[in-house]
Amino acid sequence: MVYVARNRAHAAIIRSQRITGLAPGVIAELVADVGPLWHERHQAALTARPRQRAVGAGAKHKLVFIDRLLATLVHLRHGATHDVLACWFGVDRSTITRAIGEVLPLLAQRGCTVTPDIRLRSLAEVIEHLGANGPTGIIDGTEIRVRHPAAGGNDRDKFISGKNKQNAVKSMIVTNAEGRLLFCSLAEPASCADITHARKLGLVKLLADGPAVEILADAGYQGLGAQTGGRVVTPPHRKFKKNPPEWYEEMFERQRKAYSSRRIRVEHGIGHLKNWRSLARHHGRREHMSDTIQAVAGLLSHQQAAAASSART
Numbered sequence: 001m002v003y004v005a006r007n008r009a010h011a012a013i014i015r016s017q018r019i020t021g022l023a024p025g026v027i028a029e030l031v032a033d034v035g036p037l038w039h040e041r042h043q044a045a046l047t048a049r050p051r052q053r054a055v056g057a058g059a060k061h062k063l064v065f066i067d068r069l070l071a072t073l074v075h076l077r078h079g080a081t082h083d084v085l086a087c088w089f090g091v092d093r094s095t096i097t098r099a100i101g102e103v104l105p106l107l108a109q110r111g112c113t114v115t116p117d118i119r120l121r122s123l124a125e126v127i128e129h130l131g132a133n134g135p136t137g138i139i140d141g142t143e144i145r146v147r148h149p150a151a152g153g154n155d156r157d158k159f160i161s162g163k164n165k166q167n168a169v170k171s172m173i174v175t176n177a178e179g180r181l182l183f184c185s186l187a188e189p190a191s192c193a194d195i196t197h198a199r200k201l202g203l204v205k206l207l208a209d210g211p212a213v214e215i216l217a218d219a220g221y222q223g224l225g226a227q228t229g230g231r232v233v234t235p236p237h238r239k240f241k242k243n244p245p246e247w248y249e250e251m252f253e254r255q256r257k258a259y260s261s262r263r264i265r266v267e268h269g270i271g272h273l274k275n276w277r278s279l280a281r282h283h284g285r286r287e288h289m290s291d292t293i294q295a296v297a298g299l300l301s302h303q304q305a306a307a308a309s310s311a312r313t
Helices: 002-015 024-047 065-078 082-089 093-108 123-133 194-200 203-209 246-274 286-312
Strands: 112-115 118-120 136-145 168-176 181-184 214-216
Touching: 002 024, 002 065, 024 065, 024 093, 024 286, 065 082, 065 093, 065 286, 082 093, 093 286, 112 181, 112 286, 118 123, 123 136, 123 168, 123 181, 123 203, 136 194, 136 246, 168 194, 168 246, 168 286, 181 246, 181 286, 194 203, 214 246, 246 286
Parallel strands: 136 214
Antiparallel strands: 112 118, 136 168, 168 181
16 A cells, blocks of 8 residues: 555656656656666665675665655655655655755755756856856855754854844855856855855956856945956946936936846846745755755756757757
8 A cells, every 4th residue: 555655656746847846857867867876875885884785685675766856856845844755655754864865965966957968066167158158147145044053052143144134044146147047056154245155155266267257246246346357247336325416317227227137037046946945944954955955956957958958949
């Protein structure tokens, strides 16, 4: 009976894109890409033990790899708890916890998919890609609420966002001019300013020494333009703070709207990320946030690449 229920859950998850956010073809590609990596890591862990069993001996997996992947996808997409997934797949809660812990890092290290042959895993690769294929990129920071640190800890105030006054982590998002995801950084405590985060990631050096690209940013990145030779573009400054002429107010409003209409695509990209429930608000351990953010960004970019490819054909 449990086996039949698991097969039904398996088929329902793959068939409906609303459950995982991914088309069946994309899930099949994930199985082909990530499955061998998981198997290799599992075999390496077995052979590293001092006492080794004969080939084929020992307990058998209650969850095959594809079920482990599907459980991870449902957890990321809808924030389903491990208890719910355990009931759905007919296994113990600890089995689901261990499965997600094994699959999530493998998804995080895949990077963002641009085409089936191109994946971007670092900010340097993104800048190089923009220089070769599209000269304009857009950056912005996004915050994700996390659990409050325990009382008495040294880092109790480190995660408090200066903007939202809530405990959160921050990640820098890079998209192209159309809003396609190209990069998602590791999670940083939200007390870190956007411009400081960009400097830590080495954006200034990459732009100063790299190809001629244009990076659109909001007012939180003002100051990077002077350090990168004007390659980071921020919103126009208001020259008259008091009693501006009427002609200047009209011109400034046109410039502001024109710039906002170009930069709004990164907000759309962040909105697609936040459609994954695990990034709306994180209830788990903060140490897992970097893997969660990068895994979701990689999955979303893979789906975007597949949709763009099918639209062209």
